[in-house]
Amino acid sequence: MSTLRSPFRSRMRALTDHAVTGLAILATLIVVTPLIAIFAYLVVKGAVSLNWAFFTQVPKPVGEPGGGMANAIVGSALLLGVASLIGVPIGIGAGIFLAEFGRGTRLANAVRFTADVLNGVPSIVMGLAIYALIVVPQGHFSAFSGSVALGIMMIPTVCRTTEEMLLMVPHAVREAALGLGVPNWRSALSITVKTASPGIITGCMLAFARVAGETAPLLFTALGNEFWSSSLNQPIAALPLQIYEYALSPYDDWHRLAWAGALVLILLIVLSVALVRYVTSRGVLKGAS
């Protein structure tokens, strides 16, 4: 008892407390520093080289200054659009199954586990698998195979958020719909899913933002392209691929373009994440994400 009460001991305890508080603040500062540094570099270096040509021109041959990433921007949009067409319906469907039909069944648990497994597949391995599955039988690289890879990577996120959001819809809403004689499928689609739609859209946007910056699955599927292409059957350029290629090139001009491309990409992603946060911070699904 006496040691606990001794002034030295209690001063030591207070000191330790202060030291730990200081360390925790320091850790937080260190964590925030790279974030600020990355954004500062992106804005400073990217904004300098961002000009109208960046959005309207295709890459110039090596050695010629100027040029832009118009083809990569269009390519990314196409890839992501087709990927969403593949990933969102399957993801939402699986989410509806988990929340409405499969509750507590063994199949639902297995699906949930598989979705987590799929979520953990390294993106480069996804690229390998789609290469083996689509590129090899087709005999050539294509935008379509890249879209499939990205679409599959969207499924787990969409599926799990859809399930979570649907589970938050009160039972009384479903019962009210069924009590009015609304068929099951109609109640699921027009009542439950509609009620949960802000959250489901959030999930889709998060999945979109996640795959928008993916490079590894595109390396051996979409491959990249120096020229205009809007065919799903041809190799296609994408912003992340172009950034990767230009960052590792020895030309200063290409480095500048890489920074500009990175700035455009991050703006796209941050905007969608911020939008999601804005949508979820108001409305019924507050605190849901």
Added chain:
Amino acid sequence: MPDIRASDIPAASPPASSPGSKPAGADSALPAPLTEVSAQRRFLLSRGNSALADRVFKWLMVLCALSIFGIVVLIVWQLVLRSQLTWHAFGFRFFYQTFTNPDSHQPMYWDPVNSLFSAVPFIYGTLVSSFLALLMAVPLAVGTAIFLTEMCPRALRGPLAFLTELLAAIPSVIYGLWAVFVLVPILREHVNPLLTQWLGWTGLFNNDNPTGLGFLAAGVILAVMILPIISSLTREVMSAVPHAQREAALALGATRWEMIRMSVLRNARIGIVGAIILGLGRALGETMAVTMVIGNTPEIHRSLLANGSSMAAVIANEFTEAVSNMHLSALIEIGLALFMVTIIVNAFAQVLVWAVTRGAPAQTR
């Protein structure tokens, strides 16, 4: 007027609905009691039989769910199929064999031209860079989580949490870009010489690599990348600790740190370990940023400042330029191994996180 056909009426429907089997226009000719079919009932009958639609809908959803299985099975099947060549040639030795260079008599691991393949340097590179990343990221992430859940003023909590989550939204290739042009020069000019000077005697920091690329650069950028996932999960398990635990410790006269140590960290420790392992899973599979800064040489060096390669990096780097089918097959087998390891690591981590957050009160933000 709704048009009702006989086929639309469920077999089990009450007799009152039988007039519906006639065309709706004949309603006026019906006996009096039957005209009392309410408007709602008639409306509902006009919607047709939902049993078939319900079944179709349900099976569509089941199909979506099953397609997730299908995808995972296809992935594994394709990877196994396409790596048969090296599997038959080397078997399990692929993961530990070493060759000797006939000229220099140095150990050698990876020579695509002569069809000598061994995954050893890549496994080594993946492990070293990931553990370096954990070493740096874990104390920072746990510190941040402690600050955000236990100490931070309420007004700062939201924005700071948002900032750390924003780190998770930055694409890997942008981390790589930043690392190549900002981090690597800093390491090369300032950090590496100091490390060599102070810690060179350990043999871990031999500054004979003028590029600044290597295991250390990969470890640092990986640490930045896995910080948000560890930190946000740690925050989650720490907020799952009941408040009564904290109050009990404080009531006994504990200082804030003693309270955190005894009530929060002690109760959340399994979940924190889970979060760390999940971060490890992320680090193991990370490709682009590592590829850009690790140096891409299939060698094993004791020095952390030396060039190396990792499992994901070698696939990204060599796959499109593979010289033979054997080379492709070797790369795919590395991919398969990476897949297996990440699955096991992730599953283990999930179980740990579930064990803690299961049954916890809903998180309030």
